[in-house]
Amino acid sequence: MREDFVEAVLNAVESIPAGQVASYGDIAEFVGAGGPRQVGSVMSHYGGAVCWWRVVRADGRPADGLQERALALLAEDGAPIRNGRVLIRQARWQGPRRVEPA
Template structure:
């Protein structure tokens, strides 16, 4: 189980992701310089309900299976770009947020 400090750091990053942008679980871990995609996923599954959880996706642009439909709807409403044959994957090249203030 991640520390309380790690949980707070993950949630702070997620809160900062601008509307229409996303970060992958691994992007968040890399940005924090700690943990990995699974640790970030654990934090999101246990504590992510109060932050814009739909802006955290898999590295290939797919939202987590447990709330994929709702996440896609919310991301589309924010104007996030999509791709793929079914149009259900966020275009990571265009939508990925790097954590900077210029996004």
């Protein structure tokens, strides 16, 4: 995986404010490369040092295996949650239209 793509994804994720979320596809759009699966791969390998819980599936569900911890952190952030999902229409980060690779 290209280092510039990894850094762009991590920089975009770090920019998500508390109480807001972005989908994996949103992050790919923001960085202008890859897709949801590639962003998910970056997050699973390198995302531990950034606010990973603010990246969710398009339907508002956190990543498999991390749901309980992610939902607790999202609740601390003030994100709107119902039935184990972030209300993505209310909490979606509109973020930068493009994050240039470092």
